[in-house]
Amino acid sequence: MSKFKKEGKKNAPGINTSSLPDIVFMLLFFFMVATTTKDADPSVSVTPPEGIRATDMTPYKQRSEIDFLYLGKPRNAARAAEFNFGYALFLDNVAQPDPGDLYSTNYIRQWKKDKFNSKPPSMTKPIESVITCVKADRDAPTGIIFDIRKELQEIDALTIAYAVRDKSNI
Template identity: 75%
Template sequence: MSKFKKDKKKSAPSVNTSSLPDIVFMLLFFFMVATTSKESDPTVKVVQPEGIRTTDMTPFKQRSEIDFLYLGKPRNAARADQFKLGYALFLDNVAQPDVNELYNTNAIKSWKLDKFESKPETMKKDIVDVITCIKADENAPSVLIFDIRKELQDIDALKVAYAVRDNSNL
C-alpha cells in the first residue's frame, strides 16, 4: 500500500563537521573583541542603584583616563567597625601593595597621586581630566560620597562619575 518504504538497514548519514572549527573561531573572535578585563574583584559588597541616561565609561577606560573606587560594606563583616559608618573603600589596585587592603576616605589622595605618577609620561593627561568613578552601594550614606569629593577637591581632581546600573533599555 504505502509508496514510501522504510529501509531499516540504512544508518543515518554522518554530519560533516569540517566547518565546526570555523564556527568556533568566529565565536572565539567575537568574545575576544568583546572582552574587557576587570581591574580587580572588589572585596566590598556593592549593589549599584539603577538610573537612566548615563554616559558610557568604556572610551575613558580604553584611554585609561578613569580610576575606579568602590564603596560598600566589607565582605568580611568582622572588619566593618574599622571604617566610618561601617563602609569601606576599595581602590583599584595599581599602586597598592595588597589586594585585600581596604581604606577610609583619607587614603584617596595618595592613591590618586600614586596612580597619576605611575603613568608613562606620554599617556599623561592633566589630573583635572582624570575621572574618578565612584561605584557605591545603594545603601551607602551620602556623607561618604561628599567625603570623597572633598578629598578629590583638595588635589584638584575635579571630575567624578557616579556609577549606576543603566536601565534605560528596559
C-alpha cells in the same frame, strides 16, 4: 518499467563537520575580543543603584582616563565596625601592603596622585579631567561620597563620576 529506479535501503549520509571548527573559532574570537579583564576584585560588596541616561564609561576605560573607587560594606563582616557607618573604601589597582586591608578617605590623595604619575607621558590629559568613578552601594551614605569629593578637590582632580546601573534601553 518505471523510469525511477527504486533504490535499496541506504544509510543516511553523514553531515560534513569540517566547517564546525571555523564556526566555533568565530564565536571564540568574538568572546576573546569582548572580554575585558578585571584589575582587582573589590573587597567590599557593592550593589549599584539604577538610573537612566548615564554616560558609558567604556571609551574612558580604553584610554585609561578613569580610576575606580568602590564604596560598600566590607566582605569581611567582622571588620565593618572599624569604619564610619560600616562602609569601607576600596581603591582600585593599588599595591596593598596587606591583602585584607581597606582604606579610609585619608589615602585617596596619595592613591590618585600615584595613579596619575604612573600613567605614560603620552597620556596628555591633565589631572582635572581624569575621571574618578565612585562605585557606591545603593545604601551607602552620601556623606562619604562628599568626603571623597573633598579629597579630590584638594589635589585638583576635578572630575567625578557616580556609577549607576543603566536601565534605559539605548
